[in-house]
Amino acid sequence: MTLNVTINNESHDLSHIDPDMPLLWALRDHLGLVGTKYGCGIAQCGACTVWLDDEPARACQLPVGQLEGKSITTVEGLASDALHPVQQAWIDHDVAQCGYCQAGQIMSAAALLARNPSPSDEDIDVAMAGNICRCGTYVRIRKAIRAASDAVGAGVAFYEPADTPVPQEVLS
Amino acid sequence: MSASEMHATLKRRQFLQASGLGLALTAGGRVVKVVAASDTEPSTLSAYISIGHDGVITIGAPNPEVGQGVNTSLPMIIAEELDAAWSDVKVVSAPVDASRFGAQFAGGSLSIPMRWDELRRVGATARVMLLRAASEEMEVPAVELSTRDSRVTHEESGRSLTYAELALGASKLPLPDTDDLVMKQAEQYRLLGTRITNASAAAIAQGKPLFGIDVQVPGMVYACFVKCPHIGGVPVAANLEEIKAQRGVLDAFIIAGEAGPYQFDIRNSTQVSPGVAIVARDTWAAMRARKLLKVQWDTQPASSDDSEQIALAAKVAAGQRAQAKTISSAGDINQALHDAKTRSQAFYSADFVSHAQLEPQSCVAWVTEQSAEVWTSSQTPSAVDQLLPGLLSLPPETVTVHSVRGGGGFGRRLSNEYVYEAALISQRLGLPVKVQWSREDDMAFDYFRSALYLDLEAGLSDDGRVSAWKLHVIAGSTDQETANYGGTYRERDFPERRVPHYDIATTLIASQTPTGAWRAPFSNIYAFAEQSFLCELAVAADRDYREFLLDLLGDDEWFKDGDRNVLNTARAKGVVNAACAAAGWGRVLPQGRGLGLAFFFSHAGHVAEVAEVSVDKDKKITVHDVWVAADVGQVINLSGVENQIEGSVVDGLSALANQRITIRNGRIQETNFDTYPLLRMPKAPRVHVQMMASGYAPTGAGEPALPPLAPAVGNAVFAAYGERVRELPFSKAGFSV
Numbered sequence: 001m002t003l004n005v006t007i008n009n010e011s012h013d014l015s016h017i018d019p020d021m022p023l024l025w026a027l028r029d030h031l032g033l034v035g036t037k038y039g040c041g042i043a044q045c046g047a048c049t050v051w052l053d054d055e056p057a058r059a060c061q062l063p064v065g066q067l068e069g070k071s072i073t074t075v076e077g078l079a080s081d082a083l084h085p086v087q088q089a090w091i092d093h094d095v096a097q098c099g100y101c102q103a104g105q106i107m108s109a110a111a112l113l114a115r116n117p118s119p120s121d122e123d124i125d126v127a128m129a130g131n132i133c134r135c136g137t138y139v140r141i142r143k144a145i146r147a148a149s150d151a152v153g154a155g156v157a158f159y160e161p162a163d164t165p166v167p168q169e170v171l172s
Numbered sequence: 173m174s175a176s177e178m179h180a181t182l183k184r185r186q187f188l189q190a191s192g193l194g195l196a197l198t199a200g201g202r203v204v205k206v207v208a209a210s211d212t213e214p215s216t217l218s219a220y221i222s223i224g225h226d227g228v229i230t231i232g233a234p235n236p237e238v239g240q241g242v243n244t245s246l247p248m249i250i251a252e253e254l255d256a257a258w259s260d261v262k263v264v265s266a267p268v269d270a271s272r273f274g275a276q277f278a279g280g281s282l283s284i285p286m287r288w289d290e291l292r293r294v295g296a297t298a299r300v301m302l303l304r305a306a307s308e309e310m311e312v313p314a315v316e317l318s319t320r321d322s323r324v325t326h327e328e329s330g331r332s333l334t335y336a337e338l339a340l341g342a343s344k345l346p347l348p349d350t351d352d353l354v355m356k357q358a359e360q361y362r363l364l365g366t367r368i369t370n371a372s373a374a375a376i377a378q379g380k381p382l383f384g385i386d387v388q389v390p391g392m393v394y395a396c397f398v399k400c401p402h403i404g405g406v407p408v409a410a411n412l413e414e415i416k417a418q419r420g421v422l423d424a425f426i427i428a429g430e431a432g433p434y435q436f437d438i439r440n441s442t443q444v445s446p447g448v449a450i451v452a453r454d455t456w457a458a459m460r461a462r463k464l465l466k467v468q469w470d471t472q473p474a475s476s477d478d479s480e481q482i483a484l485a486a487k488v489a490a491g492q493r494a495q496a497k498t499i500s501s502a503g504d505i506n507q508a509l510h511d512a513k514t515r516s517q518a519f520y521s522a523d524f525v526s527h528a529q530l531e532p533q534s535c536v537a538w539v540t541e542q543s544a545e546v547w548t549s550s551q552t553p554s555a556v557d558q559l560l561p562g563l564l565s566l567p568p569e570t571v572t573v574h575s576v577r578g579g580g581g582f583g584r585r586l587s588n589e590y591v592y593e594a595a596l597i598s599q600r601l602g603l604p605v606k607v608q609w610s611r612e613d614d615m616a617f618d619y620f621r622s623a624l625y626l627d628l629e630a631g632l633s634d635d636g637r638v639s640a641w642k643l644h645v646i647a648g649s650t651d652q653e654t655a656n657y658g659g660t661y662r663e664r665d666f667p668e669r670r671v672p673h674y675d676i677a678t679t680l681i682a683s684q685t686p687t688g689a690w691r692a693p694f695s696n697i698y699a700f701a702e703q704s705f706l707c708e709l710a711v712a713a714d715r716d717y718r719e720f721l722l723d724l725l726g727d728d729e730w731f732k733d734g735d736r737n738v739l740n741t742a743r744a745k746g747v748v749n750a751a752c753a754a755a756g757w758g759r760v761l762p763q764g765r766g767l768g769l770a771f772f773f774s775h776a777g778h779v780a781e782v783a784e785v786s787v788d789k790d791k792k793i794t795v796h797d798v799w800v801a802a803d804v805g806q807v808i809n810l811s812g813v814e815n816q817i818e819g820s821v822v823d824g825l826s827a828l829a830n831q832r833i834t835i836r837n838g839r840i841q842e843t844n845f846d847t848y849p850l851l852r853m854p855k856a857p858r859v860h861v862q863m864m865a866s867g868y869a870p871t872g873a874g875e876p877a878l879p880p881l882a883p884a885v886g887n888a889v890f891a892a893y894g895e896r897v898r899e900l901p902f903s904k905a906g907f908s909v
Contacts, residue, residue, distance in 0.1 A: 018419065018456060025456040029394070034386040035379020037579070038455075039530050040611045044845035047530060075379030087377040094369045094811045097819055098239025099376035100383060100530045100579025125854040132845065134530040134580050135239050136822025137815065138856035 005067045007031065008077025019065025024048045026064050027074060035075035035103045039132070046131030049104035050074050056111040058130075075103035078110060082158040086110040089148035097135035105131045109145050117152045119145070220250060220266070220294050223339035229256045229322060232266035234287065236278040236551050237372075238529075238581030240874040241812035244371040246287055248808055252363045253295025253356060255319035256335070263371040268553040268573040276575065278551040279586055279689065281775035281872025284808060285736065288870055296353040304348070305341035306333050320362075358806060358867065367811035372577070384549035384576045387536045389604040393422055396458045397593045397607055398465060399447040399617060402838040403685065404433040405474035406446045410467040415450055418464065420457025424450045427596055431473040433838070435650055436619050436657045436688040438555050442563040442592045445617070449597050455608050475684040475838030479524060479623065482835075485681040486625035486646045490519055493627065493644050496677035499661060503673030508640035512631025514712050520626045520701035522900035523832035526840075526848060527621075527690060531579025532614040537594035538604035543570040546595060549578030551585040563592055564599055582823075583689035587619050615848060616840045619688025620833055622648050622658045626701040631673075636713030638706075638724060641667055641674040648683025656683060658693040665731040665739050666773065667706070670724050685835055691823065692875040695774035699879030700828075700886065700900060703770040707887045708896060717769050717887065718752050725771075736776040736805075736871055743803045743866055744771060747780040750801035750862050755782035761892075764788065768888025770880040777876025778803040778864075781821070783857075783884040787893040791907045795825055795857040795885060802861065802877055805868035817877040818859040824881025826851035829909035830901050855909055 003015040007027075017026050022041075027033040027050075039047030041060045048059040051073035078084045083091070086109045096102050105128065112119055112127040119127065124145050133141070220232045231247035247263045250256075266273050274290075299319055306324035307314040310331055317324050325332040358364075375382055400406065407426050415424040429446035437443075448467055452458035489496070509515055536547040544564050550556055553575040561568040578585050594607040609617075624647055631640035647659025654660070661678060668674045690696065710720035728742035748771050752758075755767060764786050771780040782799045798821045807813055830849055834841045842848040886897045889907065897905045 018460070020460065021454075021456040025454060025459075028385075029454040029456070032388075033379075034381045034388075037383075037530075038385065038532065038608075040845050042611075042844055042846060045530065045850075083374075083377070090377040091369060091373045094367070094373055094815065096239075096370055096373055096376045097241065097815055098530070098578065098580040099372060100239075102376050103379040106377060128853045130852075132530065132850045132852060134528060134582075134823075134850060136819035136826070136851070136856070138822060138851075138853045139818045139859050140815065141853065142856075 003065065003068055005064070006071040007033070008072070008074060014064050014067070017064050019063060021064050022060045023050065023062040023064055023067065023072065024059035027059060033074050033076050037100055037103060039101065044132070045101070046108060047101050047104040049107040049131065051107060051111060054111070054114065056108050075107055078106070079158050082160055084110055084158060085151040085156050086113065086144070086148040088159045089144040089151065092147060093140050093144040095137050095140040095144050097137055101131060101133045105133065105141055109141070109148065112145070113149055113152050118149055221254070221298050223335050225336060227260055227322065227334060227336040228262050229254070229260045229335065230262045230264055233263055234266045234273040235276055235283040236549070236553055236575050236578065237265065238278055238549065238551060238578035238585060240278060240283065240581070240816065241370060241809060242278065242283045244368060245284060245808040245812055246291060247371070248363055248368060249288065249291040250295040252361055253292045254299050255321070257321040258363055258368060260322045265575055268557050268575050270554055270557065276554045278581060279583065281777070281875045283872060285776065285869070285871045292355050293350070293353060296355055297348060298342070300348040300352060301342040301345050302335055302338050304345055305338045309333060309338065309341060365807045365810055368809045369811065382577045383531055383579050384547065385531055385534045385579070385608070387547040387576060387606070389536055389538060392536065392604040392606055393451050393453065393601065394455045394458050395449050395451045395597050395605050395607050396462050396610065397427070397447050397449050397597065398462060398467065399445045399613070400469045400471065400474060401616060402469065402471045402474035403617070404431060404445060404838070405469040405471040406431045407448055408468045408470050410448050410465060415461050415465055418457070418461040420453040421461045422451045422453065423601065424448065425600065433475040433650070433684040434686055436587060436686065438552050438587050442559050444589055444592045444596060451597065451601060451605065458608070459610065471838070477683060477685045477835045477838050479833070479835040482623055482648060482681060482683050483521065486521065487519070489646045489679040489681055490625065490627040490644060492679070493677065496644055496679045498675060498677045500663065500668070501675040502668070505640055505642055505673045505675040508673035509629065509631045509642070512639055513634050514632040515629065516708055516712050517629040518705050518708060518898055520628065520704065520898045522624050522697040522700065523904070524623045524685065524835065525621045525690060525827055525831045526615050526618045526833050526842070527582045527584035528615065528848060528850060529578070529580030529582055529584050532611050533590040533609040534606060535591045535594035536604060536606045537591070537598040539564055539595055539599040540602060544595060545572045545574070546591055547574040547576050548588070548591045549576050549585055550588050550591060551578070551581050551583070552588065556588050556591050560591070560595060564595060582691045583693065584618065586689055611845070612843045615843055619657070619686045621690030621693070621696070622656050622683070622687035624659055624694070624697045626698065628701060628705045630705070630709055632709060632713050636715050638667060638671045638709060639673065641671045643676045645676070645678040647678065647680060648687070649680035650684055652680055652682070655680060656687040657689060658687055660694065662694070667724055669731060670726050684838070692774050692878045695772065695879040697900065699770065699772040699774070700882040703772060703880065703883030704886045704896070704898065707883070707890065711890070716758070718748065718757055721748060721769070721771060736869065739773045740778070743778040743864070744773060746864055746866065747771065747778050747801040747803050750864060751780035751782045751799050754801065754860060754862055755784065755797070755799040757782060764892055766888045766891025766893070768884045768886065768891055770883035770887060772876070772879040774879050775875040776804070776871035777873065779877045779880050781877070781880040781884040783881070783888040785885060785888040785892055787889055791893070793885070793889060793902070793907055793909050795909070797858045797860065798881070798884070799860045800862065800877060801864060802873070803864035803866045804871045804873050804876065805866060806870040807863050808870055810863065813863060813873045814861045816873040817861045820877035821859045821881050822851055822856050824878045825855070825857065825885065825909065828882045828885060828900055828902050830903040832901050832904070851909070
């Protein structure tokens with residue numbers, strides 16, 4: 001029996017993984033995709049937000065066994081080596097402090113702009129209410145989403161990676 | 173030169189030589205990886221600075237990064253004095269090594285002030301050596317040369333050389349004398365004070381592996397460690413065989429640890445609570461098996477704390493002020509209160525809170541019979557480096573500690589018990605292991621911000637000024653000798669020095685729950701009481717709080733000249749005036765809406781905040797705007813410091829709204845973010861930050877903007893709604909945010 005799941009546009013057979021295992025831990029421990037973060041395990045914090053068939057979902061609540069035929073996008077697959085306008089806006093507005101929640105924030109924000117490229121302030125609040133930032137970067141997240149919305153509105157799909165040295169501080 | 177100065181200079185020179193001053197030009201240019209994923213390729217940074225053939229200037233950031241921005245701000249200080257173009261700079265985390273980098277920790281908002289002189293010297297030393305190398309190369313006197321953007325230029329001839337071209341020659345020169353170093357004046361800064369994007373911003377946005385939880389070592393196994401929910405209890409027996417038979421489980425065993433609740437002791441303690449380790453092939457297998465774990469706990473040695481009983485004991489103690497121990501006084505407090513025109517008394521309280529940093533604790537440890545290596549997001553990696561050899565009975569030189577970015581700190585990662593848990597489990601297995609705490613573990617086994625109770629009484633004279641100030645600090649204590657962490661009053665100068673009669677006393681009440689440093693310890697509660705109560709006095713005197721506060725701050729005075737940790741009233745008045753001007757203090761607001769002001773000095777920072785709130789008939793508070801004026805001296809990274817302050821405002825609001833830890837029979841009742849709510853985006857106010865250009869040396873910004881937030885909001889709630897809130901969180905007084 002195979003368990004075919006598309007992750008970041010690549011097909012994976014996940015039949016060797018415990019079907020009860022939440023996608024979060026399959027991504028992190030078995031697939032080397034650690035951008036998706038563990039924060040609470042009960043769909044309260046949003047740090048593990050991925051896209052399930054283009055809709056934001058909490059990876060801690062998605063047993064791998066139920067994902068046959070589904071398509072998953074993680075932060076690593078949002079723009080491959082380029083930068084999604086939301087990622088670029090996050091850099092431009094220097095959003096992150098510790099940065100732990102930001103992959104989840106970015107996945108929620110990018111999903112919002114995909115279905116509503118010009119969200120109102122209230123739309124933004126509603127779409128982002130499921131993502132906790134303990135450092136309190138909400139002020140900047142709002143600004144970054146508006147900037148990304150402008151970029152999307154101007155037809156920008158992706159940015160080439162910034163010229164500044166990237167990444168600065170990475171585990172090899 | 174005094175002996176201690178001599179010693180310091182020698183140490184510095186040894187340090188610079190030992191580190192080769194980083195001008196070591198490494199083959200190939202690219203220099204380091206931060207953390208090796210395996211021990212086959214141990215990559216270390218040998219110094220603060222290295223310059224590659226390709227022009228990349230690699231700068232080591234010496235202190236742990238947990239979101240306070242020091243991996244950007246500290247290298248900026250070096251880059252400024254080096255005159256490096258920031259676009260040439262690559263930041264790496266320095267290795268944990270006290271012999272080269274001194275004490276490496278993140279706490280007390282100290283990273284910037286403790287490194288300020290040292291890092292400027294490092295940058296200036298390298299710059300002088302590059303200048304001298306250029307002087308030799310160009311055969312012109314060094315005084316005719318100038319530096320800018322990673323380049324030395326001889327203006328007269330128009331010739332210039334890059335740092336990359338000069339690095340090899342410079343690395344062969346002797347170190348310049350300290351006397352030959354000329355530091356820049358503030359007006360010469362090109363980098364400091366500007367907005368620089370966090371060095372890890374792109375990596376964070378792309379979801380790169382950065383954090384402690386992301387560390388993977390080949391052959392690594394995964395473990396959870398289950399402790400008694402009644403803090404300090406001991407496992408007597410467990411269904412270990414059943415657990416071991418579970419899918420993916422490799423082993424399960426009891427670690428004896430030390431029974432009983434413990435207190436915060438990062439410098440000396442490697443204490444681990446007793447518990448059951450479940451080791452598995454992956455995180456989920458360990459978590460899944462854990463659901464089936466049955467443990468018989470001996471709760472006799474465990475904490476028996478009850479937070480309601482602690483609060484009741486505090487109220488009783490408040491009524492027995494005569495039995496309190498006076499720690500500071502002046503004048504005749506009783507006579508002054510007797511003579512006062514008006515007397516006010518109020519009892520302020522704050523509950524226990526949890527850190528709830530978003531990344532739950534984890535640690536990877538690899539202990540063999542010969543060596544040990546740990547990867548940790550500790551705020552005190554130096555303490556781990558010192559204590560781990562003793563715990564594992566290994567020679568210090570065989571123990572390596574890697575400092576890895578942490579997903580939030582706020583004081584939680586000052587203690588290292590999860591590191592010691594991982595080390596003990598790995599030692600038993602002889603395998604690399606990642607110990608992963610669940611969110612529930614993290615909330616149950618925190619070193620909490622202690623509850624604190626402050627009883628205040630004051631007298632006002634005929635002219636509406638404070639004539640008497642009486643404070644009774646009631647704090648939990650395990651040993652009845654010293655307050656648990658965060659409960660100790662330390663001399664503050666204000667308002668004491670500005671009132672003729674004062675008396676400060678303390679009473680200790682029994683409390684066993686582990687407590688620790690939570691962002692701006694003591695200040696985060698005391699500021700709420702002090703600034704709320706002073707506002708109460710202003711109301712009683714029928715005076716505007718801004719005018720009352722400025723009058724009380726009085727003449728310009730630095731209560732101890734030259735000591736950054738002591739209040740300077742000129743700077744205090746500066747931020748009060750700036751915040752009020754920005755907020756439009758005094759403007760008329762509609763019914764149900766109000767402005768509140770608070771000022772507080774902590775962690776060497778002078779910060780004033782004005783909050784504009786509205787309160788509806790159901791006591792629901794909306795915080796619309798917060799104006800902050802902060803004086804932390806020379807700004808290093810403007811974007812970084814603004815971010816810290818915006819975050820402090822949100823954090824302060826998050827905590828005051830409805831965060832409280834309740835304890836029953838030694839067991840924490842809240843388990844996760846459903847029962848311990850953090851502020852979400854729709855509730856976040858607009859935050860307006862103004863940094864004061866005061867000309868003082870830089871100090872930290874991680875903490876001092878948090879304490880004024882709660883009293884600013886409380887004072888605004890009073891202005892809007894007419895009710896004085898004296899409890900943290902505000903939900904205890906029936907308010908919601």
